[in-house]
Amino acid sequence: MLIAVLGYLTRWICDDALIFTRIVEQILSGNGPVYSAGERAETSTSALWQWLLALAGFVSGNTDTSAISWMLGLALTAGGFALAVAATRRLHDRPGTWLLPVGVLILLALHPVWQYATSGLETGLNTFWMAACWWLLVRARGNTSGKAITGAALVIGLGPLVRPEQALVAAVFLVALWLLTRPGRRVTLAAAGAAAALPLGYEIFRMGYYGVLVPMPAITKNADASRWARGFTYLTDFADPYLLWIPLVPVTVVLARLLRRTRADRSGLLVTLTPVVAGLLLLGYVLKVGGDYMHARMLLPSLFLVLLPVLVLPRSRTTGVLTLVVVVWAPLCAGLARYREEPAAVRSIDDERAYYQAWTGREYPTDSTDFTPRQRNLQDAVADAVNSGRRVLIYQGPHNEIITAPLRADLPGKAAVLGVYLGTVGMLAPVDVGIVDFWGLSNPIGARFAFPEGKPGHAKPLSNAWLVADYAAPEAPTSPAGNFVFRDEVTPAQVAAARHALNCGDLAEVQRSTREPLTLKRFWANLTGAWHRTQVTIPPDPFEAERKFCGRP
Template sequence: MAAAALLVAVLGYLTRWICDDALIYTRAVEQILAGNGPVYNIGERAETSTSALWQWLLALAGFVFRQPDTSMISWVLGLVFTAAGVGLAVDATSRLHNWRNTTVLLPCGVLVLLGLRPVWEYATSGLETGLNTFWMAASWWLLVRLRERSSTKATLFTAFTIGLGPLVRPDQALVAAVFLAALWLAVRPGWHLTLGAAGAAGTLPVAYEIFRMGFYGIIVPMPALAKNAGESMWTRGFAYVADFAGPYLLWLPLAVLMVVFARLLHCLKSRRTDLTLALAPVAAGALHLAYVVKVGGDYMHARMALPALFLVLLPILVVPRSRTAGAIAVVVMVWASLCAGLWRYPAVDGSVRGIDDERAYYVAWTGSSHPTDSATYVRKLQGLKDVVTAEAGSGHRSLIYHGLGPANDIITTSIRTGITERGMVVGVYLGTAGMLAPIDVGIADFWGLANPIGSRFEFPTAKPGHSKPLGNAWLLADYADPATPPHPSGNFAVSGTVTSEQVIAARHALSCGDLAEIQRSVREPLTFKRFWDNLTGAWHRTRVTIPPDPFEAERKFCGRP
């Protein structure tokens, strides 16, 4: 247990980093610590944090350490959670196998985790991956622990911990459901304890969901809308899994370990509770992987496949010693050594890819071998930061955009009345833009992760989270002073030039029907009536989609022929 945790900690430290998406959490935490609530912009209630629990843990850490910029804290805390999670998981598996305290155990599945570079890299990253690993491991440990002490208190605490899954990540509701079923089968509680366990598991997630619906006006975090998390994209999903497994020949150790798992199930067939516990994480991992494949995977190499891998390996992280197990452990150790030392995901070459090695990309972009704080990222957009500081300091209320071309042109125009922020910055790198701007300068998210309009665009998903550009017409219609004519430069946004007619149509569409209600749900003061209207209309609001063409949107929401 100690060796596994230490090795993961060392390897994670050697590849430490944070990504631009981690800075999205940092900006939201800054707003919380400033007293503005869990928002990205002061004047707009948008839930940009996929993991509610990670966001609030970072806020707690920032409060304790008096540090509103939690970018450094995020990778350190992620590494601690990952190492502790791997250690807990190994200990739980040891307890499952060593039920008589006489069995010698061999490392097996844990070698797969130690050999994979993506496991090291996502031990940090600033995202919720470390918390995710720790939650899965803690749930597994508590389930196994119930074999030794299945008191009412232990059962309720286990149910409560498992119930945190949807707050760790919404997709972990699938894993939590499997683990709760395993808890019931292992304990076989009476109906009083069953109801108590259900209450312990569900109270906090249900309460937070009610808060989410009333505060934000939708039923899922906004990135789920931007990434079309309800769609079925099986072909892309299978390609995502192959993209993870292929470079590391991952099929080889998994195929060999199937022999170990089959032998384990045979040995446990007379111990029904242990058999249930051994099957639970494998079933949970298969279900989670099926979901990841269904929604088309992710744009980050390996990230969304790692939880499923961790889950299916849990029962065989260590295994009882035998001749067969010894031979298989040697094979896996050889594979892990080759994988760790030789095999790499294709390096960043500057081409546009649907799946990226995010760490390699940001190491190249920032010029730092270990980009671990917001300052490293902000330096890349120093020119934009200087303009934002100058505009905000001068009292000008401007919409500011930096181009993506070689010149990185920076364009400003006046913002409309009614916007509470001192200015607005169009954020292509959303996290970095959020950190270079003061918290009272708003961020107009170009990709829809933090934008109630762009997140609902009817674009097909080519690259999750990067498929819904908020074009010039919508940017100007929503934020710019109507008296200001559209800027003719194609550098103003990726989508190119814009006409006055497009801006007028987009502005009209924003004032009609569901679009107007979406705007009110996030921008009106949060009175009790607004909370209730948000709560009762959350389901409908979540399902609204918007044609990206302003004229089509105007026809859909305003009825204009």
């Protein structure tokens, strides 16, 4: 009840949530899980959240699922908390023993937990899935039937579809499930098949449909990179404002004592260790890749996992002292602790809710209509192009002026619009108008640019040379005196080099994999070439790209 109330009091959605909304609109319009019709790019990181929203939109008859997303996220968060606490109660339940709230109060005291109970992103689904895995593992101690084990494996195996990095957590829970139940060969094979069926099936679909191994944002953010220093900065950015060490140090001591006491109980020790190991592995991955640009968001799942065995604890002298520490800290944290952002040039980590409150001018931005007024000039330009039948590329200049250029004849869509706020721009345009992503989250070219240090997801701007070369008609102006001056000036030589590179080697194959009609032949080519295609990187400089892909000296 508390997390439902606190989540409701801080309800919101972010621009990234509208990315899911746009994809749902395309699915329900019959264009498939894409952001722009005719260009197969997987823009959403959570496949399961995308399809849950599509189902909700289909059932409700509403293609705009922006409001549904925060409500569904809040319901899943509240359900996840209830399920997690129920499982921990079952783990520690002994006749005549009182249970004290410890870990759950730590979670409830943190503002980021309240905020990401909604947001329109997959965090609520993530919370519910982790809680379900925990509940099923605890339940498996007393139910080792083949059906129960197979059903648990099916749910745990959904991890990669919740978020790709949750494959780590799913693997730990699956190993623990097998060690806990020790099923025979037949049940083991059935459980393995159940766990792998949906993720493997979807991965085959992803490779054949999109032509890559991972969602496009993973390529954009270089999810295999190592940026440990930034990762530890991201960790302290979360821990310091809330003085998290005050409750976590004694919780760690109590957890260690709990593990020591359960050494004789093999199953109890295994169950207790599982979410802790999974949480630490997930934390390690987040630190390795450098965290995120959203304050605390990527660390909340790790904290939730590590606290699962101590959400509630049996009353004792030690747990009584710990509970007292948490009870004193929690209201002070909830009431007084606030995140203070440093200048973007210092750490590039944002309080996203505060940002979009300021950007939209709404205390509770919970619908796509709260975002679109800030881009009204773009919306009017798109409507004018569609109504007049002019096939143009539309974007804003350095002073927010509207700039247009003829669209390439071979591109689908009535028009195309460049999106800096990708989700918001997607809400301005009908599904038959293409969206050109400035930051590369849905752009197969920009996503593959060499990765510079900077804000994750915002470090690969699509330069004007590539914009003109890929989307504008040959007669579009390309001189410095022309219209294309949004971020940089562009010369005819740069555009010519970019156009040439787009038709050579691996870069031409990237284009074909996303834009050619999806025949069986194309699906097979995408599937078999997905590994190599995922590794392709593109120099942002058109001349370097031309040399790399076309061999021009």
